[in-house]
Each structure stands twice: as C-alpha cells, then as structure tokens.
Amino acid sequence: MQAADGQPMIQISNVSKSYRRDRITIPVLSNISLTVPGGEFLALMGPSGSGKTTLLNLIAGIDKPDSGDVVVNGTSIGSLGESALARWRSTHVGFIFQFYNLLPVLTAYENVELPLLLTSLSKKEKRDHVTAALTLVGLGDRMKHYPKQLSGGQEQRVAIARAIVTDPTVLVADEPTGDLDKISASEVMTLLETLNKEYGKTIVMVTHDPRAAEKAHKVMHLDKGELTS
Amino acid sequence: MRVMKLIIKNMLRHKLRTFLTVVGIAIAVMAFGLIRTVITAWYAGVEASAANRLITRHAVSFIFPLPLAYESRIEKVPGINLVTYANWFGGVYIDKDQFFARIAVDAEHYFDVYPELIVPQDQLATFKRERNACIIGSQIAERYNLKIGDIMPIEGDIYPGRWEFVVRGIYKPRDKGTDPSNMIFHWQYLEERMKEEAPVRSGQVGWYVIKINNPAEDAQVSRQVDDLFANSPAETKTETEKAFQQGFMASAGAIITAINLISFIVIGIIMLVLGNTMIMAARERVREYAVLKTLGFSTWHLVGLIAGESLAISTLGGAIGLAVTFPLTAAFAEALPKGWFPVFNVEPITIVLAGSAAILVGVIASVFPIQRALGTSIVEGLRQAG
Numbered sequence: 001m002q003a004a005d006g007q008p009m010i011q012i013s014n015v016s017k018s019y020r021r022d023r024i025t026i027p028v029l030s031n032i033s034l035t036v037p038g039g040e041f042l043a044l045m046g047p048s049g050s051g052k053t054t055l056l057n058l059i060a061g062i063d064k065p066d067s068g069d070v071v072v073n074g075t076s077i078g079s080l081g082e083s084a085l086a087r088w089r090s091t092h093v094g095f096i097f098q099f100y101n102l103l104p105v106l107t108a109y110e111n112v113e114l115p116l117l118l119t120s121l122s123k124k125e126k127r128d129h130v131t132a133a134l135t136l137v138g139l140g141d142r143m144k145h146y147p148k149q150l151s152g153g154q155e156q157r158v159a160i161a162r163a164i165v166t167d168p169t170v171l172v173a174d175e176p177t178g179d180l181d182k183i184s185a186s187e188v189m190t191l192l193e194t195l196n197k198e199y200g201k202t203i204v205m206v207t208h209d210p211r212a213a214e215k216a217h218k219v220m221h222l223d224k225g226e227l228t229s
Numbered sequence: 230m231r232v233m234k235l236i237i238k239n240m241l242r243h244k245l246r247t248f249l250t251v252v253g254i255a256i257a258v259m260a261f262g263l264i265r266t267v268i269t270a271w272y273a274g275v276e277a278s279a280a281n282r283l284i285t286r287h288a289v290s291f292i293f294p295l296p297l298a299y300e301s302r303i304e305k306v307p308g309i310n311l312v313t314y315a316n317w318f319g320g321v322y323i324d325k326d327q328f329f330a331r332i333a334v335d336a337e338h339y340f341d342v343y344p345e346l347i348v349p350q351d352q353l354a355t356f357k358r359e360r361n362a363c364i365i366g367s368q369i370a371e372r373y374n375l376k377i378g379d380i381m382p383i384e385g386d387i388y389p390g391r392w393e394f395v396v397r398g399i400y401k402p403r404d405k406g407t408d409p410s411n412m413i414f415h416w417q418y419l420e421e422r423m424k425e426e427a428p429v430r431s432g433q434v435g436w437y438v439i440k441i442n443n444p445a446e447d448a449q450v451s452r453q454v455d456d457l458f459a460n461s462p463a464e465t466k467t468e469t470e471k472a473f474q475q476g477f478m479a480s481a482g483a484i485i486t487a488i489n490l491i492s493f494i495v496i497g498i499i500m501l502v503l504g505n506t507m508i509m510a511a512r513e514r515v516r517e518y519a520v521l522k523t524l525g526f527s528t529w530h531l532v533g534l535i536a537g538e539s540l541a542i543s544t545l546g547g548a549i550g551l552a553v554t555f556p557l558t559a560a561f562a563e564a565l566p567k568g569w570f571p572v573f574n575v576e577p578i579t580i581v582l583a584g585s586a587a588i589l590v591g592v593i594a595s596v597f598p599i600q601r602a603l604g605t606s607i608v609e610g611l612r613q614a615g
Contacts, residue, residue, distance in 0.1 A: 062523050062607040083527055090525020097611070101520045105238040115524045117232065162524075 009170065009202045010036035010059055015068030017054055028054045030225040031068070038073075038169075041196040041203045043216035050222040052206040053174055059204055060093045060172045061085050073169050090118045094163030094201075098175035100155040102147040102162075108134065109143040112161045119166065133161035137191060153184025160191055164201070171195065173205040177212045189215045232530070236537040239510070247542060250506045254546025254590070255553065257499035258583050262554035263561060264492040265579040271485060273572035275478065277406040278471035280444035281310075282342065285437040285454055286473070288464035294433035295463050302457050303437060308450045310442050313338040316416055316435035320383040320392065322373075328569065329369055330408070331383065333416040342440045345403040346411075352377070352398035360418045364398035368409035375399075381412070388419060390426065405574050439467070496586045499546075503594040507539050511598030518602045519610025531602050539595035540588065547587025551580060 012034040018027040028051045036042055044052045057063040058070050061077045070077040073092060080088055089095075102111045112133055116126045134140050137157040147155055156176060163171055173192065177185035193215045195201045205216060213219045221228045240247050269276070285303065287293035297314070304312050316333040336357050340348055348356070348364055356362045365375060375381065381394045394414050402409040416434065423431040441450050451467035458465045468476075478485065511518075518531055555575055562573040 057608055060523070062611075086522065086525050086527045088525075089523065095523050097520075101516065101611075103235075103517055103520070105242050106235070110234075114521075118525050118530075 008035045009038035009040065009073055010034070010204070011069075011071040012055075012058070013069045013071075015055075015058060015065040015070060017051070017058065017063070017065050028225050029058075029065075032225075032227055033068075034220070034227065036202065036204065038202050039196070039200050040218065041193070041216045042205070043213040043219045044204065044206045044222060045208065045210075045213055045219055046222035046228075051225040052222050055222065056172050056174055056204060056206050059170070060095055061089050062095075087118075090115060091166060092169045094166070094168040094171045096156070096159055096163050096171065096173035096176045098178040100147070100152075100159040100179075102155055102158055104147050107144050107146055108139060108150065108158045108161075111147070111158055112165050115162060115166045129165050130161075133165040134158070136164070137161045138187075151184065152180050153187055156180060156184070156188050157191065160188070160195075164195060164199075169202065171201050171203045173203065173207075175206055175208065177207065177209050185209065185212065232533060232537070236534060236541055239514075239534070239538050240541055242510075246506060246509075250503060250542055251546040251549065253502045254499050254543055254587065255550035257495045257502075258547045258550025258587055259553050259557055260495050261492050261586060262551060262575060262579055262583045263558055264488055264495070265582060266554075266558045266573065266575050267570075268485060268488060268492070269576045269579060270570040270573045271481070272478065273406060273408070273570070275471055275474040277345070277408070277572070278469070278474055279345075280447075280469070280471075281441050282470040283439040283441060283447060283451055283454070283467050284470055284473040285439060285465045285467040286435075288455075288466045291436070291476075293463070294430075294435060295437065295465065297432050297434055299437065299458065299463075299465070300434075303439060303454055306450060306453045306457070308442050308446045308453075309439055311338055311342055311440040312437055313342045313440075314416065314434040314437045315339065316419065316433075317387070318383075318385075318414075318419065319387040320385045322381065322383050322412075327373075329366075329410040329412060331412045331414075333419040334413050336415045336417065339413065339438075340400075342438050345407045346400040346413075347403055348398045348400045356397040359395065359397060360415055360421070361394055362397035363394035363412055363414035364400055365396055365412045366409040367399055367401050369412060370396075370399045372410075388422070388430075390422070392422075406572060408572055438470075496590065499543075500590045500593055503539060503543055503590055504597065506542070507535065507594050507598045508601075510538070511535060511601050515602070515605055515610050515613045519605065519607045519613070522607045522610070528603055532599050535599050535602060536592065536595040539598075540591035543587045543591030543594065547584055550587070551583055554579075554583070 012032055015029055015032045016027070017029040018025050020026070032055065044055060046052050054063065058065055058077070059072060061072070061080070064078055075088060075092070077085065103114070106114070109130055112130045113126060116129060121129065131140065134143055137160050139154060139157055139161065142150060142154060147158070150158065171192070176192065177188055180188060189212050192203060192205070196203050205212070207213050285295070287295055300312055300314060303309065313335040315335070318331040318333050320331055322331070340346060340353060352364070356364050363381060369375065375396050377396055377399065379396045381396060383392045383394065385392055420431055439450070439454070441447060447469050454467040455465050521531065558573065558575050562570065
C-alpha cells in the first residue's frame with residue numbers, strides 16, 4: 001500500500017544524525033536510506049547504541065536529521081517548524097514507548113483522551129473515540145483506573161489506545177515489549193499485529209526481542225548507525 | 230477532560246507540598262495585608278485631607294501658639310472663603326491609655342470648614358449655645374457608651390485642672406477615611422479658664438484652618454498669609470492640610486519606610502517559596518512534558534499548564550490570605566490600645582495590591598520552570614528517569 005499520492009508512506013533519504021555530548025560529537029546515523037510502504041510492519045533490530053531509537057524519533061518527527069530528508073506520508077519533516085511539526089505529530093503519528101509514559105494523575109480514559117484535547121471534536125465524539133480505542137485494546141472495563149492500578153501489560157495497552165485514538169497514519173513503537181513479561185508481551189504484539197492487518201496501520205517498531213520481531217513483515221538491522229540488512 | 234482539570238490534578242499530585250505552599254502564600258498575603266493596613270492607617274489623616282483647606286501654624290513649631298488677633302487679618306486675604314481655629318487640649322479621660330484627640334475649636338465655624346464631620350442640626354445648635362458643651366465622634370460614643378447629656382470629666386495636663394464637658398452632639402464620619410474619634414469643644418470655654426487661671430496663655434490659638442475658594446491657588450494664598458506676619462514675634466507657616474499632616478508623619482518616616490520594605494520582602498519570600506515548589510514540580514515532570522510534546526502539545530500548551538498551576542496555587546493562597554486578613558485586622562485593631570488608629574480599615578488598594586502581588590508571584594514563579602520545560606528537547610526529556 002502506498003501513501004495517498006502514490007509515494008511510499010515513509011521515505012528516508014541519505015539521513016545522517018549525530019549528537020554532541022560535552023565537546024564530543026557522536027555520530028549515530030550515517031547516510032541511511034530507507035523506504036517503508038504504507039501498511040508495512042517493519043521491525044528495526046540491532047545492538048544498543050546502534051541508532052534504532054534515533055531513526056524512530058526521526059520518523060516520528062520528534063527529532064530532525066543533520067542532513068538528508070525524512071518524508072512521511074508526503075510531508076518532509078525537516079521543512080516543518082516546531083509548531084507545525086507538533087500539529088503534524090498530533091494527527092499523523094501514534095507513539096508507543098517502552099515505559100508506557102502514561103500520566104499518573106490521569107485515569108486510563110483521560111490518558112487516552114489527551115491527544116483529542118488538541119482536536120475540535122465534540123465532547124460526545126471524544127467519548128466515542130476514547131471508548132472505541134480502549135475497547136479495541138480490551139480495556140473497556142478499566143477506563144476509570146489509574147496507571148498504578150493497572151499491570152504493565154494493561155498500561156502498555158492503554159498507551160496503544162492513546163497512540164491510535166486520533167487514527168494516525170503511522171505507529172512508531174520503541175521497545176513496546178521491553179518492560180513486559182512473556183504473556184503481556186505476546187498480548188501487546190497480537191494487538192499491534194491486529195492494528196496492522198485489520199486497520200492498515202503502518203508500524204515501525206524498534207525491538208531487541210526476536211519473538212516480537214517475528215510478528216513484523218520485515219526486519220531490518222542497524223549496526224553502528226548503518227543499515228546492515 | 231479539559232486542561233484546567235489537568236492543572237488541578239497536577240496541583241493535587243503532592244497534596245502536602247501544595248497545601249504547605251498555599252498556606253505559606255496565605256500567611257504571607259495576610260501579613261502583607263496587615264502591614265499595608267497599618268501603613269494606610271498611619272497615613273489616614275493625610276489621605277482624608279481636603280484640597281481646599283490650608284493650615285496656618287507658628288513658623289517655628291506646631292507647639293507654639295498664635296495670637297487670636299491673626300484671624301481678622303487672615304480673613305482679608307483674597308481667595309479665602311472662611312477662617313476658623315483650633316487648639317490641642319490633651320488631657321486624660323479615665324486613664325492615660327484612653328487616647329483620642331481632644332480639641333478646643335471655634336464653635337461657630339469649625340463644622341462649616343469640616344463638612345465630613347456630620348452633626349445633626351439640632352445637636353449643633355445646642356452645642357453652639359452651651360459654653361461647656363462638646364461634640365464627640367461616633368466611635369468615642371460607642372467605645373465609652375456615651376449619650377447626649379452625659380458628662381465627660383477630663384483631667385487637664387497641658388491645661389491643668391479638672392474639666393467637665395457635657396456631650397451635646399455625636400458626629401458621624403462622612404466616609405471610612407474620616408476620623409470618628411475626636412472630642413471637640415468650645416475654645417471659648419478654654420479661653421475663659423485661661424483668663425482666670427493663667428492670663429498669659431489667653432488670647433492664643435493652636436492653629437488656623439483656612440478654607441480657600443480655589444485649591445489651585447493654595448501656594449499663592451499661603452504665601453500671602455505668611456507675608457502678613459513676616460518679621461513679627463509669631464511668624465506663621467501656611468501649607469495645605471495634606472502637607473501639614475505629612476509633616477506629622479515625617480518623624481516616623483524611617484519606621485514607616487522599614488515597615489513598607491518588610492511588606493515587600495514578605496512578597497519576595499513567597500515568590501521564592503512558590504518558585505521552589507514549581508521548580509521541583511517541573512523537574513519531576515520533564516519526561517511527562519516530553520510525552521505531551523510528542524503527542525502534539527505545543528509550547529503554549531506547556532506554558533499554560535505550568536503557569537496555570539503556579540497561578541492556581543498563588544491565587545488560591547492569595548484568596549485565603551485576603552479572606553483571613555479582614556478578621557485578623559479587626560482582631561489586631563481590637564488588641565491595640567484604644568485610639569491608636571482611629572481609622573483602621575482594609576482599604577481597597579490593599580486588597581488590589583495583595584491580589585496583584587499573589588498573581589504576580591504566580592507568574593514570576595513559573596518563569597524558570599517554563600524555561601526549563603521548553604528548553605529541554607523531546608529526546609532529552611524522554612531519556613529522563615520517570
């Protein structure tokens with residue numbers, strides 16, 4: 001599946017990225033090029049420090065490359081200013097973190113509702129969206145629970161519901177099973193697979209877990225900032 | 230869920246910390262309100278001054294008297310509408326702790342020059358007829374349970390001897406800024422006793438009060454009055470009533486400045502307290518702010534969240550502090566020796582200042598946390614321990 005205008009969903013061209021720590025420049029990504037078609041489920045694997053998360057951050061628009069271009073669904077990330085990029089993220093990308101990153105003071109319902117605060121949806125529409133998202137992840141009965149009242153797997157499912165509640169084009173997941181036991185990890189991966197297969201979401205996932213990577217259509221490896229396969 | 234709900238939930242995240250901060254702000258605002266009320270009470274006489282009144286006193290000092298004969302000469306100065314005079318009497322009523330102003334006045338014209346002292350016409354007429362009559366302020370009547378016809382015995386100090394006055398009138402202040410605690414009696418009554426007991430002190434008044442036609446001509450009229458008595462044994466100094474009152478304040482100027490300074494130091498301290506709370510909160514939430522930015526929340530959303538929380542805490546503390554200021558100042562006034570501050574009210578300007586200070590503190594205390602939250606990139610923020 002291609003993006004609406006026939007372009008690939010994600011097009012990364014000659015991207016390099018480095019970080020400065022104190023006075024030292026640390027190269028993280030070196031001249032990476034990658035194409036991800038729409039509806040793809042891509043797993044990025046590699047050792048720690050290989051640049052997986054950095055690449056994911058560039059795709060999600062929370063970081064910008066030093067050189068090269070990242071185009072997601074026809075939009076060049078580098079060309080957007082901070083405000084435009086924030087708006088773009090809110091509608092086009094759903095982000096799933098390793099440590100869930102739910103706000104502890106909000107209930108499951110309120111956490112999922114957060115991205116919708118930036119939309120012009122009515123109260124009823126918001127309620128419908130949140131209920132649908134939480135039902136989809138199997139937590140329709142835990143809406144009023146706070147994160148500390150949920151298990152790790154349930155927290156991650158709330159995070160997934162938050163990622164999909166705005167119906168984004170792309171889901172990026174950074175070690176989504178990294179903090180979970182086997183059973184919870186399996187449930188989360190099944191959920192991501194469903195979102196990909198049944199709802200056509202393009203998913204890019206960083207993982208160390210070979211079992212999680214098995215669910216992906218394609219697995220690519222990064223090492224020392226370069227794609228090796 | 231609205232952003233306000235998130236602000237409130239964030240506020241309640243560390244209930245004890247928020248509670249202590251709110252209490253700290255409330256106490257500081259309360260202290261600020263009390264201190265400002267003391268200062269405004271101190272300046273009540275200055276604030277109550279009329280623009281069309283001049284005071285003529287002895288050029289050397291207020292304690293030296295002026296001849297009564299000056300009255301007719303002052304009256305002839307162009308621009309003057311009315312001249313009256315008064316004399317500080319002092320004395321002890323009941324005991325030395327019972328302080329209020331006791332003044333001998335020109336009974337005929339004094340109340341014409343001070344329209345803010347409202348006396349019923351029949352009471353004023355009776356007062357003018359009886360030489361040993363007095364008119365007291367409503368606060369004095371209430372404090373000592375005095376009624377029309379009661380006798381007020383006073384032991385003289387500046388004018389020795391036992392003096393008795395009959396209460397023939399009770400004046401009400403026209404507004405909150407007017408002193409309701411004066412005791413006013415006939416200068417003529419004093420004069421008669423002086424003629425008998427100390428003739429050298431007769432024919433003298435403490436100061437003249439001049440009502441002028443046009444307040445804009447105060448300087449010109451003052452100069453003309455003083456020129457009349459230049460190079461005489463009793464030269465005069467004429468100034469606006471406000472300047473005259475401020476002259477009294479000058480002696481306590483350093484103390485008032487110090488108190489004033491303390492009131493603003495108190496505000497500075499609460500700014501540090503709230504600033505510290507907000508910095509701690511922002512430091513704990515670096516990762517959450519990064520998550521919110523990832524979800525698409527803009528810079529302004531974060532500014533709203535942080536400043537909103539800071540403002541909510543400061544205004545809540547400020548509101549509680551202001552609410553408590555009223556009973557506190559009432560209790561403080563009650564605890565003071567009677568008559569220290571005849572006018573002791575929480576003025577609207579004090580409420581505005583305290584409220585503004587609370588809001589300002591909320592805004593300033595959020596600056597550093599906002600700077601920190603906005604200055605941290607999403608990637609850096611997500612790396613922070615949760």
